[in-house]
Amino acid sequence: MKAGIWSFDSNPEGRHRRGAAWRKGLFAVTVLGIVALVTLLLNILNGAFGYAALEARVDPASLAVDGVPLEEQSREQLVALLQATLSSGAFNKLNTDKPFSERSRTNVYDLVLERIVRPDIRETWNLWESLTRLSEIRAFTQSEFPEARLQFINWLNPRFVTRPQTSEALTAGVRTAILGSLWTILFAILLAFPIGVSAAIYLEEFATDNRLTRLIRTNINNLAGVPSIVYGILGLAIFVRALEPLTSGEVFGIVNPTTANGRTVLSAGLTLGLLVLPLIIINAQEAIRAVPQSLRQASYGIGATKWQTIWSHVLPGALPGILTGTILAISRAIGETAPLVVVGASTAISFDPASPFSKFTTLPIQIYQWTARPQAEFRSLAAAASLVLLGLLLSLNAAAILLRNRYSRRS
C-alpha cells in the first residue's frame, strides 16, 4: 500500500500530536449524534407547551347563573344552558350522538366551551418564548388583542389523549388516532407474525442450499430495503382496489356507507404487515440460528421427529428472540406514515374505528396532517402527538430490551 510510506519519515511527536487532535475531533463528531437527539427532543417539548392568547366569542363571565360561575355549574345547569343557546336541531343532534343523560359533566362542559364560549386562538408561543419573554408576550397581547385572555396551555394533557379528533385545536385529541394505530398494528401482526416465523423456520431448518432458497433469501433482503412508500402503492393497488369487496367488508355482507371503498383499517393493517414481514423473517431467522445445535441433536437422539424437535425444543428456545424482533417490527410499523397516506388515511374522522372495515387515521398521520397546517396551534398539537408517539415507542422498546435481557441471562 502506497499510503503507508509517507508517514514513516515524519517525526513521532508530530504524529502523536496529530493523532491526539484527530481523536478529539472524532469524539466531538460522535457526540454530535447525542446533541442531535437532545435537540430533537427539546424541540418537540418546546412546541408542546406554551402561552396562547385566547379570544372568546362569548364572555364566560356573562354565562354565570345566580352568581355561580360557569366552571362551577352542575351538569344539569350546563345542559339547560346548551338547550337554551343552541338551535333545537343542533341540540337534538348532540343528544342523538350520545344522550345527555349518559354524558359526564366534563363532557358537557367541553361542549359548552366548544359550542357557546368558542375560544379562538389568536397567537401562540412556544415554551422557550413563554419562559423567557413573558413580559413581551403580555404587552403584545394587550396591544394587539385587548379582548384576549392569556393562558398557559399544556397541549399534552390527559384530555388530549382521551378526546377524539376535531377541527378545533383546543378540543382536538388523539384517541381516534391511537385506536387506529392499534387496529392497524393488530392486523399487521396477524398477517406478518405467522407467515414470517413460518418462513424463518423453513429457511433455517428445512431449506436445502439450492437456487430457489438462495433466491428467497436474496429476495427477503431486498424487500427489507424497498422504500416504504412502494408498499403503500402496492397496498393501494391490491388491498384497496383489487380486493375492495373483501377489505370494505362487502363479502361479509357488511354494507356500511362509512367504509370508504376499501380504504379501511384492514387494508392499512395488511399493507403494514407486508412492510414488516421481511424484518420479522430476518429477526426470527437469527433467533432460530442462535438455538444450540446440541438441543436439536439431543431431541433427535431420543427419537423425536423433525417437527417435534422444532416445536418442542427449537421454538421455545428461540421465542424470546422472535418476540424481541417482532416488537421491533411493531415499533417500525407504528411510526410508518407514508404507506398509510397512500393507502388512503382519512383526513378527518371523529369516531373511533369499530371494525376492520372502518375508516382510519393513525398517530403519525395525525402528526403529519397537523404539521402540514399553517396555523401555529396545530404545530403544538403535532408536537404533543409526537410526544405520545415517542412514549408509545419508548415503552415498546423497553419491553424488547427487557425480553432480550431475560433471554441473554438464561442462555
Place this chain on the structure above:
Amino acid sequence: MTAPPASLDGQFPSRTVNLRGRRRVSETVILAFLFLCGFFSILVTVGIVYELGKESLLLCRLPEFSVFKSLTSTRWQPHTGNFGIWPLANATLMTTATAMLLAIPLGLASAIYMSEYASARARSVLKPILEVLAGIPTIVYGYFALTFMTPLLRSIFGRDVVGIYNTGSAGLVMGILILPLIASMSEDALAAVPRSLREAAFAMGATRLEVALQVVVPAALSGIAAAIIIGVSRAIGETMIVAVAAGAGPNFTFNPFEGAETITGHIVRISGGDLSYDSVDYNSIFGLALLLFLVTLGLNLVSQRFVRRFREVYE
C-alpha cells in the same frame, strides 16, 4: 440403504429392522405450509413488480408519453401531457446529496471513534443512542425539519434567501436520520477487521490514528461502501421529511433554499388528495414508484455484493 449381510439375516429370520423414518403425513403438510410461507416473500416481490409494471405500462401507452421526452424534459405536469422527470428527480438528488454530505463524514467519523478509540463502556452508551436516533419515526424528523432546521437556516442566511419550504433543510435533517445507519453499519465492518492486522501495524510503530486510517479503514472499505450505498438508497426512498419540509409542487431548481418536490413527496401529495382510479395522476404515481423501486433495488443489490465480498475476505 444397503442390505444387511446374509449371516445376520439368518440369525434374525422373523424381524427385519427398518431404520428409515416413517413417512408422516402431518409433517409433510407442515413442511408444505412452511415452504409456502417462505415462498410468500417471492409473491410479494412479484406483486410489486406486476402492479407497478401494469400501471406504468398504461402510462407508457398514453399517446402524449414518450420515454425520451420524459428523460429530457424539465416539466412535470401529467395533466397537460408533460412527463419530464427532472424536476422531481433533481429534488430527490439534491436532498439525497445534502443528506449524504452530512451523513457520510459524520457517520464514518463516529464509526471510527466507536470501533478504534472508545472504551467498551463508552460504546455501550453511544450505540444505543444511535439506535434510538434511528428508531424515531420519520414524521417526527419532518416536524423537526420544519420547526427547527428551517427557522435555523432562515436566521443564518436571511429570510429573503431561504424559503419556508426548502430542500436544504429537508436534506440536512435526512442526514441526521441516515447518520446512525451509516455509523452502525460501518462500525460493524471496522470491528470485523481481524486484530492481527492492527497488531502488525502497531508493532511497526504506527500510531492509533495511522492504524485506524491507513490499515483498518482500507481493510473495511467494501463494508463501508455497502453502508454508504444503503444510506443513499434509504435517502432516495425517504418520504415524510421531504413531504413536510421540502415543499409541494415540482420545481426544477438547483437552489437548496427553494422549495421543490421530490419523487416520494409527489407520490404522497397526489395520493393524499382525491385520487380516482385510472386517471393520469394514478398511473403516473405508479410509474414514479416503479422508478423508485428499480433504483433502490439496484443500489441494494450492489450493496449486498460489497458485503459478500467483505465477508469472503474476513469471515
